[in-house]
Amino acid sequence: MKAIALTRYGKPETLEELEMPIPALTDTQALVEMRASSINPADSLMRSGAILQGPMAEKYQVQLPIVLGFDVAGVVKQVGAKVRHFKPGDRVMGIVPMGSYKDYVAVEEDHLAVIPESLSFEEAGAAPAVALTAWQALFEHGNLQPGQRILIQAGAGGVGHAAVQLAKQHGAYVIATARDDNHDFVKGLGADEVIDYTKADFAAQIAKPVDIVLDTAMNPSTFGTAGLGPIGEKNYSVIKDAGTYVSVVAFASQFPQVRDIEAHFFEAQPNRADFEAIVRHMRENKLNIHVEEVYSFSAQGLYQAYRKSEGQSKRGKIVISRGSTSVADTRGKVDG
Template sequence: MKQLVIKAFGDADQLVLTELAVDTMATNEVRVKMHYAGVNPVDAKTRAGLGWGAQAIKDRLPWSPGFEVMGTVQEVGAEVSIHQAGDRVVGLLTGGGYSEVVIAPANALVRVPKEVSDEMAAGLSLAGMTAWQGLTEHGSLKAGERVLISAAAGGVGHLAVQLAKDLGATVVALASPNNHDFLRDLGADEIIDYRNEAQLATLEPVDLLFDLVGGASGLALLSYLRHGGRVVTVPTITAEQVITAAKSQGLSATGMLKHNDTQQLALLIDAVAEQRLRVEVSHVYPLAEGADAHRQVETGHTRGKILLKG
């Protein structure tokens, strides 16, 4: 089978397509033919040697990125009863998704209903659970509150816009003008060009900031929170900086790392099946062009999700 691996941290050219034998499957695992693997900012940061992901695998190189995978079950282990050959499944891994064939714990995967396309399912796991957990578990967002979402047209952001609306919140979305119609279609109540200071000056205070950019952007957006407001900042590299500044202003602030929860994932997939949630896929690259996919995600200006096709 073919798999994209890195042998050292560095730029996108470190991703090399390699021919490998398929690993032996344990009794509680399944073998999955990968249809699509999600490409996420954390993939590129880990490949570059940055953040918690790189620290976790620095002694295990060569390593294959890809935390988010969708495909069809080819074979199940002797102890597996929740899946069978032919099932379409999706879920989160600890890496290795950039591979034609994936061996995964059976309980890490959720069945995909026929109403959900392969592409929509493939783009949902990591971004969807980050958005849901950020808004609810960390942000405690309630109906009637105002939430400000930065990078609102991105992979996590466009799902957060829809989930926040479904929770009954008023959604203020920050994005470049070419994404305003897209966000309006998703239900955003107020849409602001993040580079337009005059528009930002008219922004009424919000209860929750869901910060998907971090750094200078996260720091600047703190001023739009009402007194006692809440901040959830997702980028781990600048989380401490944003949290410290927020608390100095009397705000409640936290960083977050998403945790895998197949029950949550199943509910998100059901929402897609019921057309209450839409996953926007803007770019699909062949597995062999993984380096180009990483370069695209590193622009920071991708609408929705990027996928690799197996």
């Protein structure tokens, strides 16, 4: 089968098309024919080699060549002996620890959910990592309640744009940060206020303390230090006493203990129940994953996708697809 593999760290052009064997299944896995995947920040950090010098390096002890990619959307072709919730022919989306940029992917049963015919593979391929992270950040770690005020950093990004929608659907008052050219997009997602962090001190623009900050904005100056940095410190300053700070980008093992603020970094934990809840929200148009652009499942397509993903002013997700390369038919219903 075809796989797009990282053969050396550095530029996107280090990705190459290779032939690899179709993965063997364990009893608890399903073999999924990949139709679409996407790019997440961790993919870019691994591709460049930056993650190997950072606080997450111990987790990613890998040898080249490696296949990147976490998100999977496709069709089940085979199931292991103990798989009970899926059968060949099911349309599914899910997540793998690493290695979705290939024709066939072995996925744990508990890391998958069936998707309806109304959901394109491209939108489903964009959703798993960002939607799961947003879901667990808000409802498991943030314990978001209706009527609470929440600041979501990087509201136009992958996790951020999903979180804005979910928080608003849950009845929260949503403040988000975004570049000026993304303000209409983020307001269209449901944000009550949008602050241009490039032109103003976001902390000074927030008139009333928030209950929760969800930080999804990767800061290159602090990545690898396991520290909060200036953005993290400002996040603390806008949280009310006994509020909550949830970070998916500050890899600190310990956070400052001030004003009884509960603060922590977390990584999303895949499970079928959460994925099914996310699919239900997507089916009911309560969550629309914005697909900014679609590129072909090829080495050249991935070069272009990474270049686009690592540029400025991103919205939603960049998708890799084995089908159409036209973005017009695969955008989410919420568009900027």
